[in-house]
Amino acid sequence: MSADVLVVGAGPTGLALAAHLAAFDVSVMIVDRAADRAHESRALAIQPRTLEVLAGLRDGAGPGPDRSVSQRLVSAGNRMARLQVHAGGRVTTVPMFDLAMFDTAYPYLLVLSQAQTERILAEHLAAVGVEVRRQVTLTDLTQAPDGVECALRGPDGRVETAHARYVVGCDGAQSTVRRHAGIEFAGSTYPQVFALADLEADGLERGTAHAYLSAGGPLFFFPLERPATWRLLVMLPRSTSDTPGLDALQALTDGYTGGTVRLRDPVWMTTFRLHLRAATAYRSGRLFLAGDAAHIHSPAGAQGMNTGIQDATNLAWKLAAVLRGGPAELLDTYEAERAPVGRWVMRLSDRAFTAATSTSAPVRFARTRVVPLLLPLASRLRRARSTVLRATSQLDIRYRHSPLSTEGPGAPRRGPRAGDRLPEPPGTAMPGWQLLWPSDAPAPEHGTAQRLTVHRRPGKAILLVRPDGHIGYRSGPEGVDGLNAYIGRWFAG
Numbered sequence: 001m002s003a004d005v006l007v008v009g010a011g012p013t014g015l016a017l018a019a020h021l022a023a024f025d026v027s028v029m030i031v032d033r034a035a036d037r038a039h040e041s042r043a044l045a046i047q048p049r050t051l052e053v054l055a056g057l058r059d060g061a062g063p064g065p066d067r068s069v070s071q072r073l074v075s076a077g078n079r080m081a082r083l084q085v086h087a088g089g090r091v092t093t094v095p096m097f098d099l100a101m102f103d104t105a106y107p108y109l110l111v112l113s114q115a116q117t118e119r120i121l122a123e124h125l126a127a128v129g130v131e132v133r134r135q136v137t138l139t140d141l142t143q144a145p146d147g148v149e150c151a152l153r154g155p156d157g158r159v160e161t162a163h164a165r166y167v168v169g170c171d172g173a174q175s176t177v178r179r180h181a182g183i184e185f186a187g188s189t190y191p192q193v194f195a196l197a198d199l200e201a202d203g204l205e206r207g208t209a210h211a212y213l214s215a216g217g218p219l220f221f222f223p224l225e226r227p228a229t230w231r232l233l234v235m236l237p238r239s240t241s242d243t244p245g246l247d248a249l250q251a252l253t254d255g256y257t258g259g260t261v262r263l264r265d266p267v268w269m270t271t272f273r274l275h276l277r278a279a280t281a282y283r284s285g286r287l288f289l290a291g292d293a294a295h296i297h298s299p300a301g302a303q304g305m306n307t308g309i310q311d312a313t314n315l316a317w318k319l320a321a322v323l324r325g326g327p328a329e330l331l332d333t334y335e336a337e338r339a340p341v342g343r344w345v346m347r348l349s350d351r352a353f354t355a356a357t358s359t360s361a362p363v364r365f366a367r368t369r370v371v372p373l374l375l376p377l378a379s380r381l382r383r384a385r386s387t388v389l390r391a392t393s394q395l396d397i398r399y400r401h402s403p404l405s406t407e408g409p410g411a412p413r414r415g416p417r418a419g420d421r422l423p424e425p426p427g428t429a430m431p432g433w434q435l436l437w438p439s440d441a442p443a444p445e446h447g448t449a450q451r452l453t454v455h456r457r458p459g460k461a462i463l464l465v466r467p468d469g470h471i472g473y474r475s476g477p478e479g480v481d482g483l484n485a486y487i488g489r490w491f492a493g
């Protein structure tokens with residue numbers, strides 16, 4: 001058994017990676033030790049940038065937009081338009097994603113259960129001919145100069161050896177790949193315990209998220225719709241040691257809502273603790289880590305699954321290019337670009353988590369007294385809200401300091417720079433690089449070789465856009481030599 005890439009783990013990260021690799025015609029094998037995909041809701045928010053990066057994944061014969069993974073996600077989910085904050089005896093409605101989303105086709109936060117997200121990704125993968133091999137567990141691996149030998153234990157307990165040129169651990173927080181790579185997962189566990197329940201709740205206004213703030217911590221209701229109308233998330237008091245049943249959750253909820261919300265018909269209830277941990281490296285030789293195998297943090301900010309899917313998007317085209325004979329250094333840029341993003345997401349979620357949960361006197365005071373006074377101003381604080389929305393949407397993630405980002409001579413002062421995401425890329429057809437060329441300049445000499453598609457457009461700037469939609473090279477018309485040097489360095493030989 002052999003494949004160019006073995007993807008270990010068929011959570012959202014592994015599924016997205018396998019789908020991107022298949023789009024680049026890479027031979028890929030994906031295994032998961034679980035008998036079936038997850039049916040719990042878990043991550044329920046899909047950020048605008050995630051919908052953008054999945055838009056290029058299409059299957060079936062027709063070219064219609066409904067054939068993209070993103071369009072299917074959008075059809076299955078619902079858009080979260082606002083948040084109602086209940087604090088200090090007031091209810092304040094804060095609009096969400098109503099501004100700062102001027103440059104994306106997906107200007108909203110999409111609420112969809114992770115089970116549905118995984119279903120749609122897995123269905124796409126099956127449609128392009130890649131089956132997830134289930135009940136197959138990676139138990140061991142050995143790196144050789146030209147590949148990796150992997151021991152895979154199947155459903156009948158038999159162990160077979162698979163050969164792969166590269167292995168990507170998308171195998172979650174307890175990653176086997178990470179352990180075999182000898183990479184540390186440094187960090188800590190938060191002391192707080194949370195309860196989560198997908199259920200029905202009478203007495204809540206539909207179609208909006210609700211946050212109840214108290215001195216003891218927050219309680220949230222998110223509008224999930226399927227498999228239940230609401231997702232309840234609440235921090236448990238320190239004195240609670242057992243997993244609360246519905247009655248105990250009702251009692252807790254009454255403490256926040258004054259008895260105005262009635263809980264019933266739970267379809268999933270669990271308690272969990274949260275961690276803040278990052279892999280100290282994203283790569284060891286032919287082994288890579290992506291998603292929760294590389295970083296875990298609190299769900300505050302709804303970034304985890306989204307970050308994993310974008311790790312996958314970043315890595316897939318690089319693996320594909322190197323497998324086609326491209327320069328091996330391309331693979332080093334994965335960690336150079338994604339590890340800083342992972343650290344940034346961890347800081348963001350840690351700050352949001354601390355603000356929401358800390359029981360220290362100043363933070364408690366701010367949460368229960370200051371926030372209720374400031375919130376009515378929130379819809380007028382456009383600048384502050386824009387900053388928060390842009391950050392959480394992941395639209396502004398950029399790789400300006402990457403070795404892959406080059407500003408050539410005459411690069412315009414304005415506009416997105418090398419390393420930035422190019423808003424509205426010229427074509428969403430995966431895969432390949434796109435060259436944006438000034439329409440009044442003589443035709444470029446680089447043909448369509450190396451999957452480089454040329455688009456002519458008004459203006460003076462030359463832009464070379466990577467397969468993941470980030471600008472690799474940017475210059476004025478005088479930057480053609482620099483462009484050639486860039487192509488010589490980074491394209492398949």
Ligand SMILES: Cc1cc2nc3c(=O)[nH]c(=O)nc-3n(C[C@H](O)[C@H](O)[C@H](O)COP(=O)(O)OP(=O)(O)OC[C@H]3O[C@@H](n4cnc5c(N)ncnc54)[C@H](O)[C@@H]3O)c2cc1C
Nearest residue numbers: 009011012013032033043044138171172291292303304305
């Ligand atoms: C309660 C909860 C709420 C959350 N809310 C949000 C949210 O709102 N927004 C957000 O973005 N994120 C959220 N998250 C986080 C999100 O669920 C994770 O970030 C996401 O599932 C990570 O995806 P992954 O594919 O990297 O890993 P996982 O989903 O953990 O998938 C790993 C897969 O690897 C398989 N595997 C493991 N070891 C092996 C092995 N040795 N061999 C074969 N297969 C193996 C496992 O069976 C599993 O299917 C939440 C998480 C929880 C628990």
